[in-house]
Amino acid sequence: MAYVVQRPELTLKEKAYLPSIISGLKITFGHFKKMLKGETKVTMQYPEEKWDAELPEYYRGAPTLVKDEHDRERCVACQLCEFICPPRAITITPEEIPADSRFAKVEKRPAEFKIDMIRCIYCGMCEEVCPEQAIYLRKDYAINGVTREEMVHDKKKLYELGGVFKGLVHKWNPEK
Amino acid sequence: MSTATATPVQMVNVQIDGVWMQFPKGTRVIEACKQAAKLVPHYCYHPKLSSPGNCRMCLIEMGTPKMTPDRKPVIGADGKPEIGWIPRPQISCAQDVSEGMGVRTNSPMVQECRKGVMEFLLINHPLDCPICDQAGECKLQEFSVEHGNANSRFLERKVKKPKSVELGPRVTLDAERCILCTRCIRFMQEVAHDDVLGIVDRGSFNSIACHPDRKLDHNYSLNTVDICPVGALTSTDFRFKMRVWFLKEAATIDTNCGTGSNITVGSREGKIYRITPRENDAVNGPWMPDSHRLNFKYVADERRIAAPIVRPQLSEFAPNWQQTINLAAERLKKNAGRVAILASARATNEELFLVSRLAKAVGAVVVDVLPRTREPDGMLIASDRNPNTTGAKLLGVATGKLADIAAGIRDGRITALIALGEDATKAGLTADDLAKLDAIVAMDILPNATTAAAHVVLPASAPFEKRGSMINLKGRLQRLNKAVPAPGDAHDDWEILRDLILAVSGSNGLHSIEDVFKAMSAEVQEFAGNTLSRIGDLGLDIAAQPQNTP
Numbered sequence: 001m002a003y004v005v006q007r008p009e010l011t012l013k014e015k016a017y018l019p020s021i022i023s024g025l026k027i028t029f030g031h032f033k034k035m036l037k038g039e040t041k042v043t044m045q046y047p048e049e050k051w052d053a054e055l056p057e058y059y060r061g062a063p064t065l066v067k068d069e070h071d072r073e074r075c076v077a078c079q080l081c082e083f084i085c086p087p088r089a090i091t092i093t094p095e096e097i098p099a100d101s102r103f104a105k106v107e108k109r110p111a112e113f114k115i116d117m118i119r120c121i122y123c124g125m126c127e128e129v130c131p132e133q134a135i136y137l138r139k140d141y142a143i144n145g146v147t148r149e150e151m152v153h154d155k156k157k158l159y160e161l162g163g164v165f166k167g168l169v170h171k172w173n174p175e176k
Numbered sequence: 177m178s179t180a181t182a183t184p185v186q187m188v189n190v191q192i193d194g195v196w197m198q199f200p201k202g203t204r205v206i207e208a209c210k211q212a213a214k215l216v217p218h219y220c221y222h223p224k225l226s227s228p229g230n231c232r233m234c235l236i237e238m239g240t241p242k243m244t245p246d247r248k249p250v251i252g253a254d255g256k257p258e259i260g261w262i263p264r265p266q267i268s269c270a271q272d273v274s275e276g277m278g279v280r281t282n283s284p285m286v287q288e289c290r291k292g293v294m295e296f297l298l299i300n301h302p303l304d305c306p307i308c309d310q311a312g313e314c315k316l317q318e319f320s321v322e323h324g325n326a327n328s329r330f331l332e333r334k335v336k337k338p339k340s341v342e343l344g345p346r347v348t349l350d351a352e353r354c355i356l357c358t359r360c361i362r363f364m365q366e367v368a369h370d371d372v373l374g375i376v377d378r379g380s381f382n383s384i385a386c387h388p389d390r391k392l393d394h395n396y397s398l399n400t401v402d403i404c405p406v407g408a409l410t411s412t413d414f415r416f417k418m419r420v421w422f423l424k425e426a427a428t429i430d431t432n433c434g435t436g437s438n439i440t441v442g443s444r445e446g447k448i449y450r451i452t453p454r455e456n457d458a459v460n461g462p463w464m465p466d467s468h469r470l471n472f473k474y475v476a477d478e479r480r481i482a483a484p485i486v487r488p489q490l491s492e493f494a495p496n497w498q499q500t501i502n503l504a505a506e507r508l509k510k511n512a513g514r515v516a517i518l519a520s521a522r523a524t525n526e527e528l529f530l531v532s533r534l535a536k537a538v539g540a541v542v543v544d545v546l547p548r549t550r551e552p553d554g555m556l557i558a559s560d561r562n563p564n565t566t567g568a569k570l571l572g573v574a575t576g577k578l579a580d581i582a583a584g585i586r587d588g589r590i591t592a593l594i595a596l597g598e599d600a601t602k603a604g605l606t607a608d609d610l611a612k613l614d615a616i617v618a619m620d621i622l623p624n625a626t627t628a629a630a631h632v633v634l635p636a637s638a639p640f641e642k643r644g645s646m647i648n649l650k651g652r653l654q655r656l657n658k659a660v661p662a663p664g665d666a667h668d669d670w671e672i673l674r675d676l677i678l679a680v681s682g683s684n685g686l687h688s689i690e691d692v693f694k695a696m697s698a699e700v701q702e703f704a705g706n707t708l709s710r711i712g713d714l715g716l717d718i719a720a721q722p723q724n725t726p
Contacts, residue, residue, distance in 0.1 A: 078306035079419045094416045107340060108307040108416050131306045 052139065060124045060137040063115055064162030065155065072103050074134030074165070077110040081126035081135055089119035090126065113155040117143045136162065191278040196256060205268040205279060206234055214281040217290060217319045219297075219405045220357035221269035224462060225366055228270075231297070231357050233319065235265040235289040241276035249276060265289050287323070294324040300335045300380060301406075302352045310407030312420040316355065335380045343373075344392030346412050346466055347401060351383040354408035360384065360400035367463065370394045384408065395553065398466045402452055413470055414450045418442075426659035427454055427713045429646065431522055431639040432468040434558035434565060435460060436648030438714070439469070441640055441659035448472045448640060448660055456714050459652060460556050468557070475638045475660065479623055482664025485633035497667065497675070504632040505679030507615035511592035513539040515615075516581045519573050520597035521545040521562030523669060524644025524656055526692040528564070528571045529700070530673035531596060535573075537681040541590055544578040546598045558649050563639075566647040570702055578603055585609045592616070597636060597669070599624040619672055635666035642668050643689050645711055647718065654715035655708065 013019050034040045044051070055061075068074055077094035095111035097104050126135045140161055145151045153161070186201040192212045199208045207223065209216045219231035239261035242250040249257040259278035265285060280286060298320065305311045337351035361373045361384070372392055376385040386392050392400070401409045423442035430437040430451075437460035442450045451472055453464035484500035495503070508515060515538045519531045535543045545568045548561035568574035582604045584590035592615035593600060600610060601624075610616060610629040618630035627633045641662040647653050662668070674686050686692050690708050697703035702718050710716070 076307045077416070078311075079422070080306070083419070083421060094418075096416050105339075106307075107304075 047142075055139050059139050059141075060122050062117065062122070062138060062140040062143050062153070062161060063120065063124075063126055063135055063158075064138045064140070065113060065134055065158040066136055066162040066165040067159060069164060069166045071164075072106070073109050073159070074132050075110050075113065076106060076108045076132055076134075077113075078108075078131060080129045080131065084125045084129045086123060086125065087119040087121050089116045089121075090114070091116075110155060113158055115153045115158065117145075117151045117153055118148065133165070136165070138162065188273050188275045188277070190273045190276075191256075191259060193279070193281055199273050201273070203273050205236065205238070205266075205271045205273055205277075208273050209236070209268060209279060209281050216268050216281055217315075217323060218269055219315060219355055220359060222359055222362075222403055225359060225362045225403075228358055228362070229267045231355065232267065232293045233290065233297075234268045235286060235293065236268045237280035237283050237286055238262050238266040238268075238271070239278035240274070290319070290323040291325065294320055295329070297355050298324065298328070299330050300337075300352065301355070302334065304353070307416075308350075308353065308407035309410045309415060309420070310353075310404070314407060315405035337381070337383050342412070343386050343409070344394075344397050346470070347392050347397050348410050348412045348415055349384060350408050350410070353406050354384050355406055356382055356384070357405060359403045359405070360409055363400050363403060364392075364394065364397075367399070368394045368396045373400075395465050395467055395557075396463060396555065398469060399453070399463045402462070411450065418444055418449045423449060424659075426640075426657050428640065428657040428659060429563070429654045429715075430464060430468050431563040431646070431656070432471055432557075432561065434560035434563060434649035435556050436563055436646060436652065436654050436715075437464045437468065437556055438654070439464065441472075443640075443660045446660045448475055454713075458714065458717070459648065459650075459654075463556065465553070465555070465557055472640065474622065475640055477622060480621060480663050480666070481623060481627065481633060481635040482666055483635060484665065485627075485630075487631050494665075497665070500632055500634065501672075501675045501679045504615075504617045504634070504676060507631060508538045508592055508594070508617065508676075508680060511615050513541070514589060514591040515540045515594065516584060516590045516592070517543040517594045518578075518581060518596065518598050518600055518603055519543060519545050519568070521547070521565045521568040521574060522639070523564060523568075523597060524642070524646055525564065525567040525571065525653075525696060525703070526644045526689055527596075527669045527673060528568050528573045529692060529696040530670055530677065530686075531573050532571055533684070534594070534673055534677050534680070537677050538592075538594070540594075541584060542577050542580045543573055543575060544581070545574045546578065546603050560649060563648070564646040566649060566651060567645075570647065571696075571700065581605065582609060585612055595619070595626045595630070596673075597621070599626045601625040617676075619669065621666070634672050635662075635664070636669045636672060637662040637666055641666075642670075643708070644670065645693065645708060648715075651718055652715045653703075653706070653711055653718045655711045655713070 065075055077092050079092050082090040082092050091114045092110050093112040094108055097106055097109050122137065124137050127137050138161060187198040188201050189196055190199055190208055192209060193214055197212055206216050206218060206221055216234045216236060218234040221227055221234060239259035241257040242260040244250055252258040257276045261278065305317065311317060339350045339352055341349040341351065343349045356375065364373045365371045372387045372390045373384060375382055377383055398411055401411045422444045424444060426441045428439060428441055430439045438454040438456040440452050440454045441448055451469040453460060453462055455462040483494045484497060486495045486500055486503055517531060517535050517540045519528060549559050550561055552559040565574060581590065591613060593613050595618045597620055616630040617632045618627045619634040619636045620627050621636050621638050639656060640659045642656065643658050644656045645653055646656060670689055670692055677684055686695060693708045697706055706716065
């Protein structure tokens, strides 16, 4: 259904147009002056300078695997992240933990865990679905390489990036 | 045939959730509810086993007709008998339907019962769904979502029980996950007749165990894994290999013996992970032998022939299919009238039909299949280990003249051999016999003595990689379905045979496996009127087709 858009009532000054231009230019020249004096800085010289210190807590960088405080792989190779991953970037090969291992009671772990970082879209579904709180999107964002193989993060690389997570994060805790 | 059921089945009226229905006398209440599309959740009940009624999950509200003092049913306002409801719930798995019975499958009391039973079952159940192989097809998970509580009220310590216990060579037990439904115990008693399982210890320490001097090593032991409603019994072979929700399932048949058990093949990205029986009461029921279900590793064997081989080699490059087929045809034409064909009763009807055509085209002297007879087990393993002997006989490929091949080669009547999926050295031929031949064309999936000596090797497909039909020993026509693709440049067997016939004798107008079946049904009376799709997943009895309908 058609309806009439109410036009704003313009004052004479607004209708004249030029005063607005002048006030705009005033602001522009103000900044220009400050820049010449070196009071403000606009361009960040990446990669020499980085935002890393200011990245927010919830920043979603590259997915990584973490170990717990006893140096146990938290991942039990349930393959839920592989299932949920929208671009199918994750490939897990599960294996049984040998009986002589310290963590034999956990029974299962990934023999290999690969994330294809060319495919990864940093959506964070893997982190959300993980029942063991083993996969986290950390703050690494500059993922690059010259071959496709290099861009596939294997288990070693993922633990290297992930490091150790102490205690439970209680991501399901509604209070948090 | 019709006189066998001369006594009419007595039907009884049962009211299920307010709707009156009729069921044959002797139907269990749980089955009646299932037929009425009111699925009653259950763990211990299995239609093929006895009902101990111990899981209490199938509780329902039940009633019998109200009676007047002179034992006449009270008729309600709607003209139907009024039901006197029993105030406490009943288990539906150990109760037969009776006249005028009333059942409520979803009343508030029933819902409350299910919730309570679920809470009890989960008291000592560990929360290891992320590593449990049953996750995804676990009845405990399913009913927990449907009928359970979101939060646990159990604050005490859970009972610890043995985990990953090797019950036998193929079955692993996790006693903590067990809900003590005793399906496995009853299976071993009633179906396998090898009573090795039982319950030990008392109270909450109850757990399934094997007899201390025995192992669960019966050849049907993996069926206990199938019927285990939770992840207590898991297959050692499949343990931690792949999550079930990734598996693509194909309905096909077992090709290890003449029984032709119906199976489901679970594969992911072209790799087979497990085989489970598929229920078909006319063939195997819900069971199958372990030896047959674990026989799939050869499909992914790294020695699989993946490209055509020609000897002597033409060039440093592998020959393409057309070149290979032409070379084979050339050699066969040269020896026309002196060709023997060693076919396989492991081949499908379509392939065997094409074999008989090929035999005509090349003027074969002898055509036969390699018989495979071993001791039957009295259950589902037939003595004939070929899955399609009936089909081979029907299509005139099984002639019983196997000995003629060796004799013919020795007296010079046979100078060329086509070995289709069989090793000729197992059919009485020696390496010397093979060396005498002017042409050996071998079609196979794995290298053997014949493919090593062959002039042309045609890489074929395994039974899990092709479509077609087979007839089991009881004359049931069943369908084979493709679960995984064939490796490399291997072709479907029927396509190879079609191309060979084409190269030897010219066009035959067969473009798909359906065409082959059509051609076969036009020529062979037993197949008349059927198509590959009409066979369906459960097969057709073609031997039992009515000869003279009364």
